[in-house]
Amino acid sequence: MRLLRSELLRARSRRLVPMLIIGGLLGIVVGMGLTAIYGGEASDAEIATAQTQYDKDFAQCMKGRFLEHGGQLDPRYASLEEFCRDANAPSLDGAQLRDLDLIVQGISTFVVLLGTLLGASLGGADWTNNTMTTLLTWEPRRARVFFTRALVVVAFVGVITLFLQVVFSAAYWLVAVTRGTTLFLPTHFWTDVAATVGRVSAMGVALGLVAYVIAMVGRSTVASLGVLFGYLVLVEGVIAGFRPTIQGNLLVRAASVIVSQQPILDPTRELVYYGSGVSGAVANPPILMDVHRAWIVVAVYLIVLGGLSLFQFRRRDVS
Amino acid sequence: MSVIEITGLRKEYRRMRGGTTVAVDGLDLSVPVGGVFGFLGPNGAGKTTTIRCLLGLVRPSSGQLSMLGADVQRSLPSVISRVGSIVEAPAMFPRFSGRRNLEILARIHGEADIAIEAVLERVGLRDRAKDLVKTYSLGMRQRLAIAATLLRDPALLLLDEPANGLDPAGIVEVRELLRSLGAEGRTVFVSSHILSEVQQTADHVAIVAKGKLIKAGPVDEVLATTTGNGILVKVADLEAGRRALANANIPLTMVNDAIRADVPPADSERVSRTLAQAGLYVTELRPDTVDLETVFLELTKDQGVGD
Numbered sequence: 001m002r003l004l005r006s007e008l009l010r011a012r013s014r015r016l017v018p019m020l021i022i023g024g025l026l027g028i029v030v031g032m033g034l035t036a037i038y039g040g041e042a043s044d045a046e047i048a049t050a051q052t053q054y055d056k057d058f059a060q061c062m063k064g065r066f067l068e069h070g071g072q073l074d075p076r077y078a079s080l081e082e083f084c085r086d087a088n089a090p091s092l093d094g095a096q097l098r099d100l101d102l103i104v105q106g107i108s109t110f111v112v113l114l115g116t117l118l119g120a121s122l123g124g125a126d127w128t129n130n131t132m133t134t135l136l137t138w139e140p141r142r143a144r145v146f147f148t149r150a151l152v153v154v155a156f157v158g159v160i161t162l163f164l165q166v167v168f169s170a171a172y173w174l175v176a177v178t179r180g181t182t183l184f185l186p187t188h189f190w191t192d193v194a195a196t197v198g199r200v201s202a203m204g205v206a207l208g209l210v211a212y213v214i215a216m217v218g219r220s221t222v223a224s225l226g227v228l229f230g231y232l233v234l235v236e237g238v239i240a241g242f243r244p245t246i247q248g249n250l251l252v253r254a255a256s257v258i259v260s261q262q263p264i265l266d267p268t269r270e271l272v273y274y275g276s277g278v279s280g281a282v283a284n285p286p287i288l289m290d291v292h293r294a295w296i297v298v299a300v301y302l303i304v305l306g307g308l309s310l311f312q313f314r315r316r317d318v319s
Numbered sequence: 320m321s322v323i324e325i326t327g328l329r330k331e332y333r334r335m336r337g338g339t340t341v342a343v344d345g346l347d348l349s350v351p352v353g354g355v356f357g358f359l360g361p362n363g364a365g366k367t368t369t370i371r372c373l374l375g376l377v378r379p380s381s382g383q384l385s386m387l388g389a390d391v392q393r394s395l396p397s398v399i400s401r402v403g404s405i406v407e408a409p410a411m412f413p414r415f416s417g418r419r420n421l422e423i424l425a426r427i428h429g430e431a432d433i434a435i436e437a438v439l440e441r442v443g444l445r446d447r448a449k450d451l452v453k454t455y456s457l458g459m460r461q462r463l464a465i466a467a468t469l470l471r472d473p474a475l476l477l478l479d480e481p482a483n484g485l486d487p488a489g490i491v492e493v494r495e496l497l498r499s500l501g502a503e504g505r506t507v508f509v510s511s512h513i514l515s516e517v518q519q520t521a522d523h524v525a526i527v528a529k530g531k532l533i534k535a536g537p538v539d540e541v542l543a544t545t546t547g548n549g550i551l552v553k554v555a556d557l558e559a560g561r562r563a564l565a566n567a568n569i570p571l572t573m574v575n576d577a578i579r580a581d582v583p584p585a586d587s588e589r590v591s592r593t594l595a596q597a598g599l600y601v602t603e604l605r606p607d608t609v610d611l612e613t614v615f616l617e618l619t620k621d622q623g624v625g626d
Binding site for chain 2: 009010013015129130133134136137138141315317318
């Protein structure tokens with residue numbers, strides 16, 4: 001516990017932490033400012049038009065036209081009506097609060113990058129400053145140091161990413177209220193947004209931990225970021241391009257599936273459609289990675305990389 | 320009773336292109352409790368590696384190490400709270416203040432803020448404690464590192480080259496600090512290659528070269544192992560003085576602008592009388608004592624030191 005308190009103080013004192021928070025807040029202010037400038041409150045006529053179109057689409061939906069997967073209702077919905085209220089979006093200009101969930105998914109790349117940067121720095125800074133030697137002369141139990149640091153990464157990345165996303169969501173709500181619309185919200189809107197925010201933070205933490213354990217092996221922040229960038233380009237880009245079936249085992253792909261809740265389909269297998277137009281659907285889609293598998297992939301990466309990192313941290317000399 | 324006991328310590332490093340480098344080669348060492356113990360050797364002698372092995376930073380290839388009665392490889396955590404250490408350059412976070420660096424370390428062992436203030440006062444950094452470490456001079460960083468070692472009120476201090484990079488005033492300060500710490504009953508194990516410093520501070524010394532122990536014991540005992548002391552004499556006519564002393568069968572050597580009579584300092588009267596009887600009056604006469612540097616060079620001359 002004492003070591004944890006010491007590590008929290010050390011992490012809190014890092015200049016990078018306020019820099020990332022201030023940078024994130026500035027980004028939110030600029031983004032929301034632009035949205036407010038280019039947006040505008042919808043007129044009554046525009047809302048009425050959108051409502052008419054929405055009612056029309058809703059009626060179509062209630063006939064079962066938009067159902068997928070063999071015409072089965074998604075088990076998350078209690079009724080067809082509930083599904084149709086979510087599936088149909090009225091078309092209006094300006095900031096629409098109902099888009100918040102998708103926007104949060106859209107900014108997840110930045111949030112996860114922030115987590116990665118923080119994790120790499122919390123793992124690598126001590127090696128760069130040579131303070132790992134000092135720390136280990138105070139606490140020679142290396143496994144304890146390793147896990148405490150990991151806990152600090154989880155706490156800091158989790159809290160900071162949650163904070164920034166909550167601020168972002170609040171700012172977007174404010175812009176939607178003043179320069180857009182808060183109409184046409186789906187049934188579980190705030191629950192879904194909260195779940196997405198939580199998943200994005202969880203992936204920020206996961207990637208932060210991966211960056212941390214790599215930094216502990218490479219004994220440098222730059223090495224960690226370099227390895228992750230190389231992995232992203234080489235494995236997730238080039239190799240996955242040549243052999244698409246390995247996508248079901250890749251870390252960043254898994255994180256993306258978890259955030260979006262959309263499975264990755266096997267591009268090498270032909271899709272079998274039935275129906276036509278907007279009601280067309282895929283029969284038994286060939287899924288490479290569904291959400292359940294994505295969580296397992298992320299967990300396996302963490303356990304394997306973490307185990308290797310801990311093993312070498314305990315074995316290698318510190319000089 | 321020994322506070323540090325090292326038996327057959329050996330450390331090999333694998334080279335990138337194959338083969339091994341032996342940093343420590345079967346070192347045996349016993350450090351008595353209390354006082355200042357000088358651990359001497361040239362660069363590359365294995366001093367830092369030995370200290371790193373004692374602190375568990377480096378895994379020995381073979382050998383046994385115990386510190387404060389605990390086996391280092393098995394029970395280091397049980398005694399580490401009583402050991403203060405500096406290994407090579409003092410490593411602190413440059414963008415944190417001096418006080419913040421100490422706070423981070425103090426929390427590991429639950430030390431109170433009052434302890435931080437006390438050690439800052441003791442090393443003379445209280446006025447600069449709020450400043451970032453990156454603005455500190457090397458000497459101030461060294462003093463901050465010493466302050467960190469004192470936070471735990473240690474029974475044993477392992478200090479690797481604590482006077483490195485210090486100006487003369489800083490060296491004197493560190494010397495006084497080490498003396499006072501040793502006088503308090505703590506054991507101060509200090510490695511250095513500045514032999515004159517160690518000679519003024521240490522009660523015991525060990526000399527190592529190429530990873531092996533060459534000589535160890537109380538400073539006086541180690542000094543007595545060399546060829547002996549002499550007397551430096553200056554007279555106006557050096558050649559006449561040389562002849563007079565030679566005629567009196569006093570062994571001598573000529574050194575620059577003086578004569579070195581190779582006899583014990585107790586024979587000063589005989590040297591002085593011999594010269595006076597020859598009509599030569601000394602302008603300077605002083606014992607030419609052997610210092611640790613001379614002893615060190617003599618003991619390590621077969622080890623290829625300085626290669």
